[in-house]
Amino acid sequence: KTFRDAEEYMNNPYLIDDISKKSIQEIKESLSFLKKLSKRIECYDISNISGKEAVGSMVVAIDGKIEKSEYKRFRIKFKQKPDDFGMMYEVLSRRLSRELSKKKEKSWGLPDLIIVDGGKPQVSAGEEVMKDLGIDVSLVGIAKRYETLVYKEDGDFVEKKLPEDNLGMRLIISLRDESHRFAQSYHHLLRKKSLIK
Secondary structure (H helix, E strand, O other): OHHHHHHHHHHOOOHHHHHHHHHHHHHHHHOOOOOOOOOEEEEEEEEEEOOEEEEEEEEEEEOOEEOHHHOEEEEOOOOOOOOHHHHHHHHHHHHHHHHHOOOHHHOOOOOOEEEEEOOHHHHHHHHHHHHHHOOOOEEEEEEOHHHEEEEEEOOEEEEEOOOOOOHHHHHHHHHHHHHHHHHHHHHHHHHHHHHHO
16 A cells, blocks of 8 residues: 555655645535535543643644644643543633633634534533624534544534545544643643643
């Protein structure tokens, strides 16, 4: 497979760009509620043990390519007990509130699509944040079991499974895995610091 990939790249130096473009095109085609191609995609995950040292992560893809310079991490301030809804609500609220600030340097730019690691509770948290802030961004969850996409359409939850070879789905899974890794690394760092004290 590696040799084939290398050969494909030699035949087409723009292979990575082509795959990136096709990934966001396939996300748009697969999710009927999306209004436009997702230039900026943000993916969020929460990491904690029994609510302790809880953190959130934000990883970003721009034009279908993961952009590590845009990553952000959040230390959960208001929850000390396990609460998937509350923790996701806090992280998304803190992130999206920046876009309402009058100070331009605070803005990171609104995403075209938000992905949350999880199912209905996490999607509900994101929907609630946007309702409270008056912000409208497309939102989808990815539930680990069976890698199912979860989103709301016309007020009802929809669960959708895309083929494994769908490039859009591969990008979503890559972002979810990366957000999980980034959140866990920050969580472990905070746990280590708390044990040293």
